[in-house]
Amino acid sequence: MDFKFTEENLAKIEAVRKKYPASKAAVMPVLYIAQEQNGYITKEVMDEVAKLLGINSVDVLGVATFYTMYHTNPIGKYHVQVCTNVSCMLRGGYEMLDHVVKKLGIDVNGLTSDGKFSIEEVECMGSCGTAPMIAVNDDYYENLTKEKLTEILDSLK
Amino acid sequence: MEKILLLDIPNYHRIDVYKEHGGYETVKKAYSMTPDEVIDEVKKSGLRGRGGASFLTGLKWSFMPKTTDKPKYLCINGDESEPGSFKDRQIFERNPHALIEGALIACYAIQAKAAYIYIRGEYHNWIQMVQKALDDAYEMGLVGEKMKETFSTPYECNIYIHKGAGAYICGEESSLMNSIEGKRPYPRVKPPFPAQNGLWGCPTTINNVETISNIPSIIKNGWEWFSKIGEARHPGTLLFGVSGHVNKPGVYELPTGVLLTDLIYNYAGGVPGGKKIKCVIPGGSSMPPLRGEQLEGIKMDAESLKAAGSAIGTGGVIVMDEDTDLVRVLARITKFYYHESCGQCTPCREGTGWMLKTLNRIARGQGTASDLDLLVDVAKNIEGNTVCALGDAAAWPVKFMITRFRDEFEKAVKREIVIPAANKVHSMRNTALPLADRSKS
């Protein structure tokens, strides 16, 4: 399946390129724009990004696969990220993860069959002082308890 | 004590409020000085970097070549991914204009053409806050083209935000530059150092967000004022993040040299249930941990913590009470470094994996006493043998946790109860395989 940027996104990309003296540098912001449009990063997306920036496809692949926030497989409409790193773990991070796994009925890195939810166990998100925490897409939910977590997940349905 | 960064002024993040309180006046003062005078002021203030290594900021700035035809750059490091560290986020949220004004002054001092503020991608909402502040500053002609008119100077520079995408290694300065350049963010072999060969091969300075945000106050009030706050050899305030087993976790801005016990018991409200402390990591997960019974009298600054056998790092204090299972803690920390290793050098890539495997074995109740020696051995083989300091960051917790808490680990290898192992690791960093070959993990 071919991938083409929308006119609107092409304009955004033009603006982003101006921030850097070399077009290769725009690859990260452009991948974000692509991911927003397409949901996740496919081979076709990478090829298009490469073509647009005049760089090698394999260089785009190298970048897209290095970072945890570029998704090369589909993720849910609600991507639930649970931190289990040390500060969160000390305050119940793993209990939160278990709770999310049970509640959504999928494993870590799984995706519900209706495409609504996916779960990721993440490293420290910079919320150690308000642990335990989860993030759903771009939004942080902190100082969690199981009850609060249930409420949040229920509100997403 | 007066605060420098997290002031108790409502809506200080707004440009109108910031300006009402004298904001963006200091940059004018800086422009009335020569760049060298600005650098000198920062040098004399004794400001040390807040990103982990506590290097003297003015000295770092003075490494930038004066005679060069190449453009120069400033990178501001807001990657903030060290577990236990969550302080820069407070600046993005509550004082973004000090960061922007600091960036303007720093750029002038080193004569940079542009500054890139690198912010971790997970901080999406905080990026929006800084972006809003930056847009407002641009609109008022404080940054970019219109600066010449606003400040009647021949000097202008631009400030951009670069959004990370989830990789701790991008906090390492050379990896950060590769990330901005759009390359796979592998740390570079040094030398050459960034001041000679940085962004796009041009002279570059890299400073932490908190470091840069301190600059306006230093230029405004003078080096003497700053040098008198806190400890003489590491002056100023620090944003201490306290997390783990405390009643009031959070970020506390306090002068350097505050007692660790004061920080934990008075500011962070002590340990829940009045329990004893087993272990404290004073500066982010990679710093050598201290035993609970040794905390008395330890001051929080680079020199004092070094003397106490640890390091100030990012000032991220992680507190663990007497019931904490240190094997699980160490396994989790090691899992982090294993996951975040960029995979470029063998000791780090393989060593972190070995250590994790061994620790998980111990956590399952299947360890032996020789495993402990093996762990320390592997850690020592990583330390100092890698391209970047992530290797050391992975080795230190293992080496120091096991040597300082040998009793705990001895107990663990002798116990028979089986406790659940840490979760399965999915590492994204190994290789960039063609998509068709990637298993759906």
Ligand SMILES: Cc1cc2nc3c(=O)[nH]c(=O)nc-3n(C[C@H](O)[C@H](O)[C@H](O)COP(=O)(O)O)c2cc1C
């Ligand atoms: C693996 C690794 C991760 C790092 N992460 C950060 C970070 O998130 N933020 C930061 O300011 N410095 C980080 N540093 C330190 C930077 O490389 C650099 O020393 C620092 O940004 C310099 O700023 P300063 O002189 O103001 O402290 C990291 C270093 C290493 C080795």
Ligand code: SF4
């Ligand atoms: S020490 Fe680890 S993170 Fe640093 S360059 Fe080597 S493999 Fe990469």
Ligand code: FES
């Ligand atoms: S450890 Fe979970 S946010 Fe820092």
